[in-house]
Amino acid sequence: MPQEFRLILKYADEPGYTPDIECYLRHGGYESLRKALAIAPKTLPDGKVVGAPEQIRDDVKLSGLRGRGGAGFSCGLKWSFVDRRSGKPIYLICNADESEPGTFKDRQILHKDPHQMIEGMIISCFANDVKLAYIYIRGEFPEGARILNRALNEARAKNFLGKNILGSGYDLEIHVHRGAGAYICGEETGLIESLEGKRAYPRIKPPYFPAILGLYQCPTIVNNVETLCAVKHIVGMGGAEFAKLGTPNNTGTRIVSVSGHVRKPGYYEIEVGKATIGQLINDFAGGLREGRKLKAVIPGGSSAKVFKAGEKFKLKKKGPDGKDIEQEVDMLDLPYDFDSLMAAGSMSGSGALIIMDDSTDIVAALANLSEFYAHESCGQCTPCREGSLWMSKALHRMAHGEGRKQDADYLLKIADNIPGGRTICAFGEACSWPVQSFVGKFKDEFVARGEADEARRAAGATRPSHS
């Protein structure tokens, strides 16, 4: 049976572990920052001198760290895109806007071990020559914002922040910025607009790649809370050591949030890819409730395409001779990592599993998610603004006894016409994927619901009791 591997949450749940700086320092806190600041410049054989920041950036690239917010993009690569020649200031923003339904991992870090994230953030800022950085925390985390402000003050008092940090000559200031209830602020360009004091309308790319034209049209890095914590550990143990954790191309650990119909919902930190979906459900989260069967799993936050129980996938695997061999894998046997889930047509996204057993009304479940997306569409692009609302209205109707048998196809037609370059940001995809996958994989249930409602109406009956 696989075990949890607690790297980031190593101390968070220990009895007596508190979010204050003294406790953090007793547990080796800010040692990685000291180490980072003390890295000596290295002279290459060709005479080129590589400073500490660049060495850290190289190490992060070597570590293979992929972003923990949702897209799973290489952190080292993201940093390498930063325009360092523009002469403009470089900003770093910690994305603490944890809003993807199903996800509750950053909450644990922010509330229980804020200094770990701050240390990772200071190191990341140092590595990228950032002098001013922000933590964008969602408005619904007022306690989290207070904890962070307290922690930043403590760090300032100990000179981990501010002018001439620990005598290194490096200056950095970090401020907390609160959101106000809009999911779209988790999208990095929307977040940047919001931080500029505007509506969180995502920006079009090109030209507004944050690494070149981000906050105040300056080069900007946006990294997730958990990603920044990982940076601290990369500096602490070295990128090569970090890369040994997890599986190739899916390195390090990941905090997986498991919710829904399991006996022990919660967050479980694993080496990436070292546990399967089935193990996460059955071994970590205690399995399904008594007498229940699995119906569906959303594997990476609500935007990820749903998996149906019993679904099989053909995955390519390297054989002993180095050649690709195709292997049939049951959904439950998929290793929980970035690449396997992508190969299976979904994604590990924000690392959140939502488990649904056979008591779930699949139409109502999708109606719930679609209502979320209709509420959260920023309204900038017509296909997304209108489409998300149409889908939600149709599903609301279906969930309340007013379905039609053609609704399944109607929903698919709308969902197919939102994503694929028709919208500025990936919200178009995010609102369509649940509809495409739920209706696509459980089509018989959607059609049956519509037919039953039609038959009932034809017989002159009013709404059924479930509405």
Place this chain on the structure above:
Amino acid sequence: MAFSVPANLEAEITELISHYPQKRSASLMILHAVQEHFGWISQEAVEWIAARLELQPINVYELVTFYPMFRREPAGKHVVKVCRTLSCALGGSHELHGHVCQKLGLDAHAHGLQTTADGKFSVEFVECLASCGTAPVMMCNEDFHQAVTAAKADEILGKCA
């Protein structure tokens, strides 16, 4: 009477503005501070903030209408937010929301924030509060509550003076 803010709030706002290289960035944080003090964002408050940040009132008003947490009318003394989204729904949040509404004499099917006639409570069914593992969850003012049963909800409401 002209809109004015007390000295401590004014000082807080000045401090917030100093956190950013561009004043406009402070608008969300100032809206939070103003709403915390007055309970809602009035038209006068919008105009005052805009003037303070050298913006047009529309630049502030469009934030109030965009971001769900800002209110354009006063709310009840205690604001209850029950999470509506999938994991909480699977864990019974509709029953919880229905229970809270029924107890307070509110309509569980109404959209948006609704307030009791005596102005003591406002209830809102909100989107994911990011604690899906302890569903159903709710907030009462700034306090966060997990795995809320009907009995626990009664207790939380009962403690609101």
